[in-house]
Amino acid sequence: MSFRLDLPPTLADRLAGLTPGGHLAGMWVTSGSPVAAEIAASSGLDWVLLDAEHSPIGLETTTPLLQAMNGCPATPVVRVPVLDRVLIKQFLDLGAQNLLVPMVDTRADAEEAARSVRYPPHGVRGVGAALARASRWTMVPDYLASADELVSLTVQIESATAVDNAEAIASVEGIDAVFVGPSDLAASMGLLGQQTHPEVTAAVLRTFEAVRSAGKPVGVNAFDPVQARAYLEAGASFVLVGADVGLLAHGARAWAKEWASGD
Template identity: 65%
Template sequence: MWVCSGSPLVAEICAGAGLDWLLVDAEHSPNGLESILAQLQAIHGYPVHTLVRPPVNDTVLIKQYLDLGVQNLLIPMVHSVADAEAAVAATRYPPEGVRGVGSALARAARWNRVPEYLARAASTISVTVQIESVAAVDAVADILAVDGVDAIFVGPSDLAASLGLLGQQEHPDVVAAVERCLAAATRAGKPAGVNAFTPSVARRYLDGGAGFILVGADVALLARGSEALAAAFVPASDDGPGASY
């Protein structure tokens, strides 16, 4: 599930829920370096895998995330082979990549307490890239072939927008594009994931080859749950529901 609140307490609650994996999001959520670090610390020790999504495919930001101790990155808006190669290069020390060296200062190396961290770092990091545009779908086979791309994750919301179908994540053309990517990943022998909050759509993608899936978000659960309480216990008003804007 998505972890978007920015709260370490909420992240820890989700970490102990029995889920397979969490996505701590900084692209569309109020998460900075400090809050991501606190959530990593809160989640640590629970039997759950954690991915972190930066707001942009940026070498400097990826370096900072890695130094914090992020090991599984979900890189948004990867539209081409060049984008995918840049994401991988940002996670590798020279000469294989361009990651800056600061292990003595970094939680990732436990401040140089991890033996041979510089030599082993790449083997501790996974790179998943997001396929969320028409261009990315067209290039998906080549993106999957990039050395260092460990998996793809399809984002139906932005993909729908790219197809001219804004807000229609379950439109047949969007579903077909998602399934095209899942099939390409199967052929490449790499895992593919997808975002799907509707149970029937989630099951369809799982049956279609998705290896991992996002089926909910902390903020969405809180929003819908609190709305249900209001609907059950707050008398209806002629003025309609309250609104923030």
């Protein structure tokens, strides 16, 4: 008897299913801990970002993180370290259904990202699904034919140049959503570390308008609760509001303040 396995809905599916005014809230996992990933994914949050750009998480780390999150309610998204078709192929083959590609500045960058996640004739993704967790070693029926629907691609706008090109980036076929990174955006504007500076927030809001005019959902990173709520009110469809290492660091410092002797 053959065994059939169906993959869960993608981030794009979940965003498409939002009611008007609805949103998805998530958090980062950067520790590389499968325990932290499982806790985050079963917490009631809608999505969890596994960050392979600014953390120790790599190809071999991502597999156990995804396995730990398997069956949990939250949708896992993997941020690859760079726009590179070889790395993107590898992350897809190990079973990452939802990718976030950083530092997409131009339409050409967006087109390269879209090609990298799709098989020929629409893309350049190498064909190795029978050997890979992506197809669960051929237990996902017709994986090659259905891969475009089983993978979602979000690109990240995080520079002043990308803000100017936001509508062109969002309009590329194969881009499912756009995510704004205020930290690097602030740095590119000469406002390093000032993510809530009025000029930065204005640039974020311009990006929202441009992406939505292209008919795509837009999300944003916002650790500041006031800023996060303001962005949601401005039309963000998905947000990140914290990180596993941040929770641990803040909690440990609070305990130290209350309990440590200070000697």
